[in-house]
Amino acid sequence: xxxxxxxxxxNSPKNMFxxxxxxxxxxxxxxxxxxxxxxxxxxxxxxxxxxxxxxGRDEVVGTLLKLTATPPVAGHLxxxxxxxxxxxxxxxxxxxxDGEDIRHFSHTFWFRTNKAExxxxxxxxxS
Numbered sequence: 044x045x046x047x048x049x050x051x052x053x054n055s056p057k058n059m060f061x062x063x064x065x066x067x068x069x070x071x072x073x074x075x076x077x078x079x080x081x082x083x084x085x086x087x088x089x090x091x092x093x094x095x096x097x098x099g100r101d102e103v104v105g106t107l108l109k110l111t112a113t114p115p116v117a118g119h120l121x122x123x124x125x126x127x128x129x130x131x132x133x134x135x136x137x138x139x140x141d142g143e144d145i146r147h148f149s150h151t152f153w154f155r156t157n158k159a160e161x162x163x164x165x166x167x168x169x170s
Contacts, residue, residue, distance in 0.1 A: 046070070048120030048134060060159035061123035061130045061152065069118040069136065071111045076104045081161045090169040103165065110167065116140055128154045 046069045048062070060079070067075040077100060086103040088095040088110075097106040115136035123132040130152040138144040153164040 045116075046118040046120070048118075048122075055125065057125040057130065057154075057159040058123045061125060061132050062120055064152075064162070065118075065120050065123065065132050065134065065150070068107060068111060069115060071108055071114065073104060073108060076107055077101075079161050080104055080107075080165075081155050081163050084162055085164045087164075087166045088169055089166060107165075107167075111136075113138055115146075125154075125159070128157055130154065 046066050064079055080100050080103050082100050084103045086097040086106055097103045115138050117137040120134040133149040136146045149168040151166045152162050155161050155163040
């Protein structure tokens with residue numbers, strides 16, 4: 044499994060914080076995800092069927108890990124950007140070696156404070 048693109052986030056510590064989150068999600072690293080998700084974090088997964096909401100660190104991390112239940116074989120982060128307490132990241136995961144199963148992702152975040160320490164809210168957009 045390879046994940047690329049984190050090096051394109053420039054020298055911004057907050058951008059790199061978001062990029063590392065995406066890489067940890069790609070790698071299904073439960074411990075690393077739990078370290079950056081606030082105890083009372085809210086996760087919203089927005090899709091064509093509506094919005095699924097999870098609340099609290101354990102529930103949020105468990106739901107995030109379901110996004111990678113079928114481990115992707117490759118991933119690429121196109122961008123991670125931040126401004127104040129807001130952040131966004133997008134890219135793609137390839138779920139097959141033949142390039143036939145590509146899933147694009149788009150995530151938005153709210154930091155708990157203006158520092159890149161933990162996320163208070165995460166929104167994942169799914170098709």
